[in-house]
Amino acid sequence: MFLLLSRDPEERVLQKSTPRFGLAIHQNDHQARRRFVEWAQNEIAVVPDFHKRILFSDEAYFWLNGYVNKQNCRIWSEANPQVYVETPLHPEKLTVWCALWAGGIIGPYFFKNDEGHNVTVNGDRYRAMITNFFIPELNNHDVQELWFQQDGATCHTARATIDLLKDTFGDRLISRFGPVNWPPRSCDLTPLDYFLWGYVKSLVYADKPQTLDHLEGNIHRVIADIRPQML
Numbered sequence: 001m002f003l004l005l006s007r008d009p010e011e012r013v014l015q016k017s018t019p020r021f022g023l024a025i026h027q028n029d030h031q032a033r034r035r036f037v038e039w040a041q042n043e044i045a046v047v048p049d050f051h052k053r054i055l056f057s058d059e060a061y062f063w064l065n066g067y068v069n070k071q072n073c074r075i076w077s078e079a080n081p082q083v084y085v086e087t088p089l090h091p092e093k094l095t096v097w098c099a100l101w102a103g104g105i106i107g108p109y110f111f112k113n114d115e116g117h118n119v120t121v122n123g124d125r126y127r128a129m130i131t132n133f134f135i136p137e138l139n140n141h142d143v144q145e146l147w148f149q150q151d152g153a154t155c156h157t158a159r160a161t162i163d164l165l166k167d168t169f170g171d172r173l174i175s176r177f178g179p180v181n182w183p184p185r186s187c188d189l190t191p192l193d194y195f196l197w198g199y200v201k202s203l204v205y206a207d208k209p210q211t212l213d214h215l216e217g218n219i220h221r222v223i224a225d226i227r228p229q230m231l
Contacts, residue, residue: 052102
C-alpha cells in the first residue's frame with residue numbers, strides 16, 4: 001500500500017511539474033494504528049465523550065494561486081500512482097496552524113518572522129507559537145480535561161518541544177516520542193486533514209484573493225464562522 005504525500009514545490013524549483021511521491025506503508029504502520037485505535041476505544045469505554053476531549057493540531061499551506069486546494073489531498077493505492085501536479089516556481093503562500101476539538105477551534109495561527117513576512121514552520125517557530133499563542137489561548141478552556149495531538153513532523157518532536165508540551169498537558173499528549181504514540185502516516189485519523197483544511201480551502205478562494213493579506217483575512221473569517229455543532 002502506498003500513501004501519496006504532497007511535496008513542497010519550493011524544494012523542487014528546477015521543474016514546473018512537481019511530483020508527489022508515494023511512501024510505502026509498512027506492516028509496523030498497521031500495528032501502530034491498531035494499537036492507537038484500541039487505546040482510544042479503551043479510553044472511550046471509560047469516558048464516553050473522551051474523543052471530544054482531544055485537541056487535534058496540524059499545519060497546512062495556503063497558496064495564493066489556489067493550488068492549495070489540492071495540497072492536502074492524499075491518495076491510497078496498491079501501487080505508486082506517480083501523480084504530478086503543476087505549480088509555479090516561486091509561489092506565494094501562508095503557513096497556517098490550527099487546533100480543533102469538539103468545542104471549537106484554536107487558531108488560525110500564521111507563521112511569520114519578526115519582519116512580518118510569511119515563513120514555513122521549524123522547531124524554533126513551532127515552540128514560539130506554542131509559548132506565545134497556543135498556551136495563552138488555552139486559558140479559555142479547562143486544560144485538565146483536554147488532550148493534545150500532533151503528528152510526527154520533525155518540527156513537532158524535538159525533545160525541547162515535547163518537554164514544553166508535557167509541562168502543560170502532562171501525560172495527556174499524543175505524539176511521536178510522547179506518552180501516547182501517534183501512528184505514522186495516519187492523516188485519515190485527524191479531523192484537520194480529514195475535514196478542516198479541505199472545507200476551509202473550498203471557501204477562501206471564492207472571491208479570488210489577489211494578495212496574501214486578503215487570503216489571510218478570508219481564512220480568519222471562514223474559520224471564525226465554523227460552529228461547534230459542525231465540529
